[in-house]
Amino acid sequence: MAELLQGFSVALSAENLAYCFIGVFLGMVVGVLPGIGSLAAISMLLPITFYLDPTTAIIMLAGVYYGSEYGGSTASILLNLPGTPSNAVTCLDGYPMAQKGRAGVALFVTTIASFVGGSLGIILLTVATPAFISFAMMFQSKEYFVALLLGLIMAATISQGSPARGLAVLGVGILLGCIGADIQTGMARFTMGRIQLFDGISIVIVAMGLFGVSEIIWSIAAHTTPIIKDRITLQSLIPTRDDIARSAIPTLRGTAVGSIVGPLPGAGLALASFFAYALEKRFSRRPEAFGTGIVEGIAAPEAANNAAAQTAFIPTFALGIPGTTTMAIMLGAMMMHGIVPGPQFVRENFDMFWAVVASFWIGNLILLLLNIPFIGVWVRLLKIPYVLLYPAIICLVCIGVYSLSYSVFDVVLLLGFGLLGYVLRLIRFEAAPLLMGFVLGPLLEENFRRALLLAQGDLLTLFSGPINTTMLTLAGLASAWAIYARIRALRRSEPSTLPAASEDA
Amino acid sequence: MSRCNPADVAGGLFVAAIGAAFAAVAAGYPLGQLANPGPGVFPLATGIITAVVGLGIAVKGFLRSGEVRITISHRSVIAVVASVAAFALMIRPLGLVPTLFVVVLVAALGSSKSRPLHALAVAVATAAGGWLVFIVGLGLPIPAIRMPF
Numbered sequence: 193m194a195e196l197l198q199g200f201s202v203a204l205s206a207e208n209l210a211y212c213f214i215g216v217f218l219g220m221v222v223g224v225l226p227g228i229g230s231l232a233a234i235s236m237l238l239p240i241t242f243y244l245d246p247t248t249a250i251i252m253l254a255g256v257y258y259g260s261e262y263g264g265s266t267a268s269i270l271l272n273l274p275g276t277p278s279n280a281v282t283c284l285d286g287y288p289m290a291q292k293g294r295a296g297v298a299l300f301v302t303t304i305a306s307f308v309g310g311s312l313g314i315i316l317l318t319v320a321t322p323a324f325i326s327f328a329m330m331f332q333s334k335e336y337f338v339a340l341l342l343g344l345i346m347a348a349t350i351s352q353g354s355p356a357r358g359l360a361v362l363g364v365g366i367l368l369g370c371i372g373a374d375i376q377t378g379m380a381r382f383t384m385g386r387i388q389l390f391d392g393i394s395i396v397i398v399a400m401g402l403f404g405v406s407e408i409i410w411s412i413a414a415h416t417t418p419i420i421k422d423r424i425t426l427q428s429l430i431p432t433r434d435d436i437a438r439s440a441i442p443t444l445r446g447t448a449v450g451s452i453v454g455p456l457p458g459a460g461l462a463l464a465s466f467f468a469y470a471l472e473k474r475f476s477r478r479p480e481a482f483g484t485g486i487v488e489g490i491a492a493p494e495a496a497n498n499a500a501a502q503t504a505f506i507p508t509f510a511l512g513i514p515g516t517t518t519m520a521i522m523l524g525a526m527m528m529h530g531i532v533p534g535p536q537f538v539r540e541n542f543d544m545f546w547a548v549v550a551s552f553w554i555g556n557l558i559l560l561l562l563n564i565p566f567i568g569v570w571v572r573l574l575k576i577p578y579v580l581l582y583p584a585i586i587c588l589v590c591i592g593v594y595s596l597s598y599s600v601f602d603v604v605l606l607l608g609f610g611l612l613g614y615v616l617r618l619i620r621f622e623a624a625p626l627l628m629g630f631v632l633g634p635l636l637e638e639n640f641r642r643a644l645l646l647a648q649g650d651l652l653t654l655f656s657g658p659i660n661t662t663m664l665t666l667a668g669l670a671s672a673w674a675i676y677a678r679i680r681a682l683r684r685s686e687p688s689t690l691p692a693a694s695e696d697a
Numbered sequence: 698m699s700r701c702n703p704a705d706v707a708g709g710l711f712v713a714a715i716g717a718a719f720a721a722v723a724a725g726y727p728l729g730q731l732a733n734p735g736p737g738v739f740p741l742a743t744g745i746i747t748a749v750v751g752l753g754i755a756v757k758g759f760l761r762s763g764e765v766r767i768t769i770s771h772r773s774v775i776a777v778v779a780s781v782a783a784f785a786l787m788i789r790p791l792g793l794v795p796t797l798f799v800v801v802l803v804a805a806l807g808s809s810k811s812r813p814l815h816a817l818a819v820a821v822a823t824a825a826g827g828w829l830v831f832i833v834g835l836g837l838p839i840p841a842i843r844m845p846f
Contacts, residue, residue: 240835243835356750356753356754356757357705357708357754359750360708360709360712360747360750360751360754361712363712363716363743363744363746363747363750363751364712364715364716364747366743366747367715367716367719367740367743367744367747370719370723370739370740370743374736376736377727377735377736379726379727379736381722381723381726381736381740382719382722382740405777405781408777409770409773409774409777409807412770412773412776412777412807412808413770413772413773577810578808579805579808579810579811579815580815580819582804582807582808583780583800583801583802583804583805583816583819583820583823584801584819584822584823584826586777586780586781586784586800586801586804587784587797587800587801587823587827589781590781590784590785590788590800591793591827591831591837594784594788594839595831595837595839598838598839600785600788600789603781603784603785603788604785606781607778607781607782607785610777610778610781611778614774615711616708618704618767618769619704619705619707619708619711619767620704620708621708621712633743636739637739640734640739641734641738641739644731644732644733644734645732645733645734648732649730649731649732649733650731651731
């Protein structure tokens with residue numbers, strides 16, 4: 193408790209408070225606007241954070257991440273267009289509510305559900321991270337190697353339509369991560385004699401190319417200017433007593449689902465909200481009412497994705513193993529500031545960890561205040577045509593990349609990754625595993641080589657030991673279940689209803 | 698309906714080519730022994746696995762039929778690529794303000810919904826805003842305007 197209070201005193205400093213506000217505000221903006229995700233926004237902000245204190249930088253970037261989860265539901269409800277992939281299920285009941293003239297109530301309920309989900313998620317984060325850390329203390333190179341390997345494979349296969357395609361893209365990402373000086377010998381690898389590649393490709397370039405430039409190309413063709421009929425007044429936000437009563441339990445159930453799914457590698461926020469919706473439908477006494485615009489159908493998924501957004505930080509902080517693409521970017525940001533997450537992270541950066549956790553509380557409160565009174569402003573933001581926005585976004589992306597080292601070569605690389613991302617999208621290969629492989633590949637290699645050295649070259653030893661056996665058994669059971677579920681789904685020949693988690697999987 | 702899935706064939710071969718290329722280059726690096734692996738081992742192994750997975754996808758794509766319609770929006774691809782390329786070409790010789798102005802105008806060509814006057818307004822606003830935020834505010838060492846000659 194004392195640590196948390198100490199954290200609050202850091203997080204409440206004028207500078208940190210200001211950057212927390214900027215972070216959640218920008219998160220709301222990109223969340224509300226379809227076509228720009230939190231992933232692109234965080235990578236655009238990365239170069240700016242070089243000038244900040246690492247704690248402040250993480251506070252701001254995390255704010256963008258969970259802020260966008262708040263904002264994403266607005267477009268789902270008003271336009272039937274998810275602001276972020278994890279808000280896709282919210283369309284199912286949110287949009288029908290708006291058509292019935294109850295958009296205000298829907299926005300209010302999702303805001304409250306988001307706040308409750310987020311807050312309970314933070315409590316779990318506060319309690320569980322130290323426990324995870326004492327577990328992670330037992331990790332050595334071979335345990336890290338296996339955990340990273342399994343985490344990457346799960347992330348690449350679970351959230352994807354096709355496991356093979358996910359693995360293929362993951363492999364490409366790991367290979368691209370090998371470019372640059374070898375960590376142990378300093379030998380230049382795959383640099384083609386280019387001095388600019390000696391330090392490797394910056395994660396900013398990869399992320400902005402794959403998720404900024406290619407997303408823009410994609411969205412220009414797809415976008416139509418939204419038409420919103422209702423004016424959302426403060427009056428219209430007020431839910432009935434019945435609304436409150438019916439959304440209370442689903443909010444809590446959604447939070448529980450999100451908290452469990454959040455830390456799992458590869459599951460991500462979209463899956464959390466999808467599971468929460470499915471579970472709610474199963475628990476309900478009137479499942480046929482789902483999809484017609486009932487509050488249960490929006491409270492549960494919104495609580496789930498916000499809880500998951502917070503608990504996703506647990507493995508990132510405690511093990512240094514991010515479960516999702518956005519978390520991989522956060523990890524990259526920490527590493528750029530010279531912080532290596534993992535068991536040492538909380539021990540050596542005690543103040544920083546608790547300050548970041550405290551900032552989550554503050555950020556969630558700011559989001560609540562930003563949402564309820566100013567809902568009309570956010571609705572107006574939705575009306576800005578994309579055609580006016582995207583040229584300016586391209587400029588921001590270019591400046592961000594150029595400012596890394598004032599090298600034109602970096603901008604050319606950006607273009608290359610942008611086209612790669614677009615091509616992958618065209619042929620329905622998801623780009624998310626590429627980024628995860630790119631960030632975690634070097635860690636995987638480092639632990640692989642160190643573990644082999646310790647095992648004196650015995651490959652089998654790498655997969656032995658009580659922790660590794662447990663992890664491998666669990667992974668085996670999980671994949672057996674996944675295969676069983678797939679076969680059963682094929683037998684019923686139902687089209688897969690899993691949401692395609694494109695960006696924040 | 699075609700007898701194969703062109704997206705999987707193309708994507709699988711593409712991935713396989715990348716994996717094979719990396720593996721071929723890595724094979725030329727010192728491999729060391731298993732007890733002390735050199736810089737070539739990890740990329741070689743990853744390259745081979747990636748190439749195998751890619752080939753597998755391509756073969757599966759050949760055998761299975763699939764209806765994948767690929768629609769490329771040529772206009773937006775060309776405009777976005779040209780605008781980023783314009784940034785790369787102009788930022789050094791001309792400075793930030795003229796570069797942003799041109800980048801916005803080129804990018805705006807990518808959408809059929811663009812109107813010339815709107816694009817001009819966004820170009821002026823972005824150039825001015827970029828100068829204010831990045832040069833005045835953050836103090837990036839990029840010249841605002843530079844004469845190329």
